[in-house]
Amino acid sequence: MSLKILPIVAVLPFLSNGEEKVFFNRDVRPILSENCFACHGQDAKHRKAKLRLDERAGALVDRDGVRAIAPGDLEKSEVWARIISKDEDEVMPPPKSHKKLTAADKNVLKRWIEQGAEYEVHWSFTSLQKQQVPKVSGTENPIDAFLQDRLLTEGLKPAETAKPEILVRRVYLDLIGLPPTPAEVDAFLADKSSRAWGEMIDGLMGRETYGEHMARYWLDLARYADTHGLHLDNERSMWPYRDWVVRAFNKNLPFDEFTRWQLAGDLLPKPTIDQRVASGFNRCNITTGEGGSIKDEWIYRYAVDRTSTAVEVWMGLTAGCAVCHDHKFDPLSTKEYYSLYSFFHSAADPAMDGNKNNTPPIIRVPRPGDDKRLAALDAEIAKAHKGVAAAVTKIKYQDPASLDPLPKPERKKTLWFEDDFPKGKLQVTGPPLTFVTKEQGPVFSGKRAITRTAKNATGQDVFSEGTPLVIPKGGKFFVHCYLDPDNPPEAVMVQFYVGGWKHRVVWGAHEKIGWGNVNTHERIDMGPLPDKGKWVRLEFSAAKVGLKPGHKVTGYAFTQFSGKMGWDHFGVESTTNPAKDPTLSWKVWKEQGEGVRNKDLTDDLRKRFKGKVPAKWNKTQEKELHRHWLTNVYSGASETLGPLTRKIAALERKKAEVNKNAAITFVMADLPKARQSYVMIRGQYDNPGEKVSRGVPAFLPALPAKPKDRDYNRLDLANWMVRDDHPLTARVAVNRIWQQFFGTGLVRTSADFGTQGELPSHSELLDWLALRFIEDDWNMQRFVKRILTSHAYRQSTKVSPALLEKDPENRLLARGPRHRLDAEVIRDQALSVSGLLVSTIGGRGVLPYQPPNIWEPVGFGRSNTRFYKQGKGDDLYRRSLYTFLKRTAPAPFMASFDAPNREQSCTARGRSNTPMQALQLMNDIQHVEAARNLAQRILKEGGVKDNQRIQWAWRTVTSRRPASDEAKIITDVLKGHLSRYAEDLEAAKQLIAYGESVPDKELAPHELASWTLVANLLLNLDEVVNKN
């Protein structure tokens, strides 16, 4: 008979009459939950006969002399009468429900009623209980004390410690997701100290590969991927979040902080870049950009996804049911669900993701190395500023306003076009740019002029990205046009670029060209066309077109609509009166801006001098501002300062470029004004019911008092989740980490700690671990080490038929954990032992080998992830964590080994065992190429004799030496392959050429091919695809 694994209950399990005591949580609730609560539970709307059995008060209430349950009195308990009724209309549960109580169930209920029908709060909703560690001789780690105490009662013994070669591979795969090298195995075998095991764990946790491996599990929960997931399923730039998770594990960020940052990093005081990146947890949900979608529906769905995910990940509750109706099983009402939802309902992201990779809100995160690049640029900029300061001190300045007599106004003309454009970029609309000389056509001045013809369309010559041309005070533009008398244009336009093409003047039929809003600076209508057949000087003031003194023009355009015309002699004229010009006279500048915002000041200076008239400046202040003016405003020193300021500008541009290249990542932010949330009736986005406000379920600890000046926010929720007295968060977290190492959680339903979930196999141990975790300040590495240093973890996995029968799922842990490796680990292991693995950390997802037609047959016509463009070089050999994850068509090597497609949060992966996996490990190009590269290593590093090489190869993939019969099997296979490929060199060459890496030319093809198949065999061993 196989074992029913139930938690041991600390109280005496027998009543004084010798009868076994029935416990509500352990024995009764599962029966009621499965069979009764759907109609007689907490969901008021679907409650039948107004009877609820999930609360004692409800069950005991006297209804016209009838009580559903009369404690201790079976006869008077209507429930019992219904249970045993033979009448189809009377019996409970009703036949229509397809539910049926077994004889054992009935017996439990009977005894429970007889024993007084005591209710208990569901175990996981009660606070963590301090646990006495059982005294079990020979145990050091409390985990073993709890486990072995239980084993003793079952008449079982823990298994012996596994062989060190097995252990070292187990712990490497579990901590860094990569196998140890033979040298690493040797090092551990050689270290006889009692601290060797702990030190190895510490060492592994200190590697960056640790974070990469641990992050995978979290990314399943966070539903991280590289595409939006719905409809077009276009790329989304989210990978800085993935890389942050890696770093967080490597830095051993405590779990409470880890929680706060992800749920509310954006709301922390002065959030760091990392904290904002972490807030992207709530932006990892799938989104749509499908045309025709209804906005309200998606805003609603995203909030539901975020709520349900947070509740499942941190509290292990399946809140999804309460979207539509009160939870039938857990005490979560619909209203409470929507109170939680309200925390997420005001997210600032739009309903439509726009099918772009930067759906707001986003931030740009410097790329690795950018901080150094920026620091170098900053240093150069600082140096240039020093140069400016030095040059400024050398200026011998005399204020023209203080001269007697005052200097005379000067007329100044600056040409912007004469014979050629300034240095920059040229673009044309229409035929190429054409100049004419005087011999060829009309020229106004200089050697040549532009001529352009446009056929019933806009034609133009556009100059851009030039050195800034500064608009002088009182500037007046002039340009010369020659309209062909036989074929004149319909409109003539000049455009200016100042951070955008927003300044235009136009003569003639301006609507023909049409750009910009007419009668604004974007399109000033200057009246009729100039006369035809002669050069006409067109003039307009800079002010008219919205250009102000100091504006820096970096581009302009000569534009026309249809016809033929010439352009020449373009520039700006201004009159300078040194004694009245604030760029020349300190006095004028100083006094000009009194009472108004002075645009020449920096924010800092403006703040400090706000409201202070110059007369009140002290000497130091006067000096400081004077220096600022000389440096930034004074135009009389442009010869000395000009090159320096241009250099600074260039450096600033470089800096901007670096910042622009910084990676985009989605972050969480709330709308400035929160949305009002409602209970959505039956979970329909267009059916709002009662208003709700932010809050937490009543059966859990309360939030602190609401702040006076604001509503509760996600940070309050995050803080609440990681309160020491929260009954769920720590239990759920430690259980999940336990599951990671032992394959199954102490609570098997690691995503469901509610009443529909399973009970913990070792409830005292779970509470002890959860409390320790909190006491250790949520230190994840310390917790992991606690598990790995237990004997339970280090046991041999060998199972006897008797034990297999008694405990097929290894819930009691009388043996060590053995299971198939995850998709990523299987591939990374092959890359690692073959020497192909590229260990670069982080960055945009890569596109390794993938068979044709995985993306293409499903991708939307216009999707930017429709065509798979396989990467090259390093991209083929990065860790699987970095494989680009397209949700609607994930990589086969991931999907067929149970990696989730990340459309929703995944707490536990399956561990299937299929023929598709066998085909993949045998034939997938990545595995065959890895086998060939491993073969190359065998031949070059494994010694010279076949038996040496077999020993080396076996040890490299399994960490142990082969038994003699195992080596014999390999030897035989090798011999067969060698003779076969010696006879068919062509086949050998084909095999070793498979994959993009080049086969080693020094090696004989038939030998390399034979060893490739041997390596392929080794990489397919059950022992190699499992942790043992």
Place this chain on the structure above:
Amino acid sequence: MNPALEYHQLQTRRRFFQGAGLKVGGIALAQLLGHRAFAVQPPAVGGVHPALPGFPHFAPKAKNLIYLHMNGAPAQMDLFDYKPKMQEFFDKDLPASVRNKQRITTMTSGQARFPVAPSKFAFERCGQSGILMSELVPHMKEIADDVTMIKSVHTDAINHDPACTFVMTGSEVPGKPSLGSWISYGLGSESQDLPAFVVFTPTFPKASQAQALFTRMWSSGFLPSKYDGVALRGSGDPVLYVKNPPGVDPSDRRVMLDALGKLNRKTFERFGDPETQTRISQYEMAFRMQSSVPELTDLGTESKATLEMYGPNVQKPGSYANSAILTRRLIERGVRTVQILHRGWDQHGNLPKLIKGQCMDVDQPTAALVKDLKQRGLLEDTLVVFGGEFGRTVYCQGKLSKENYGRDHHPRNFCMWMAGGGIKAGTTYGETDDFSYNITENPVHLNELNATIMHCLGIDNHRFTFPFQGLQQRLTGVEDAYPVQGILA
């Protein structure tokens, strides 16, 4: 027989009947065994995987399912839902009383008018049953007497992604198992050397708007991934990785597998893990697939008459016609569920021209598939379903003329047809108003359609559940959904 293997089978069988979980509250054994976290799966010695205990629930009318999904939503009033009165409504506004303030997509909600676009295609009563079909599907007319035309199917979703997810998984939100996965999970596989659930994603006319497909439409969701649909591909390996690498032939593979088997049996002796035994048999299954798949895709044994019946593209790998004939071959070989997902039916504009191209692709091969199944006596055991994810509007999207028009999404009624095992032949079920805008008689929700499919396969959809996220999940949703009695034979 290997004593270890024998022992293991015995163990597994015993556990099968005892249950081994922690759950104490009378949860169905079948669910326990299928649980994602359940460490020990029954071994797949021989077949791919067995049926759940107690399955089918009752004697099935059909053993296999073929599901032909026209992705993008075919216009029901141009194919099967004949609306002669619309001719007089040409370019007149859809009466407000017909639309009745029902939601429409934001692609047309901004239109000033909703002018009626009558179908430009001629309809005809076909066969003895007199089922109405349009000139677009001349070959389907020939199988009219084999089908039940359901004119009153309706769905919840109004846009493609949620609607496609709903039609195939019973939920608009991704993460649920597909219909084919549910069926594989419940009924297991009959085939010894092919997967239980095979999917085709054939080519489609280049001119058509290629709405996306999603692997979730054939994946196993929260069920174990071995119930995923296996894509049979038109280019590259027909089944992923089924071909040996270059320079490796089947005898090399045999040598490797023999050694692998020996070594893995030693591993089993070392650790005693039953999963090792399962792995040994899965490698053998993989090896068998390496020959069964090429045999499957080789049409050399098909008669000329058969090939001609499927039309000119039948030999073109990856075409719908090729997929259709392979579908029949898969059914012959005991594959439980085959699904063809044909893309390009989303005609918001230029509908008359584009739908012709779509029909050119699917009409003849679809009719041929039904006829071919019938002539081989397979149709009585096989349920064939043809449809899309929703319907299209009678009012025009964009510019309207007698010859050209477009149609927006319409979830409130659309046509699907079913044929074969368990289904009445030669009937029409359900009715819509003159505008093909509202159902007037016998509505069939997609959940009810799925309940009907399951019923034909011998499954009571209400009893077919799997625990996930705190619920006993069903394909047909939380609310009750019953098979449509009116179409059952």
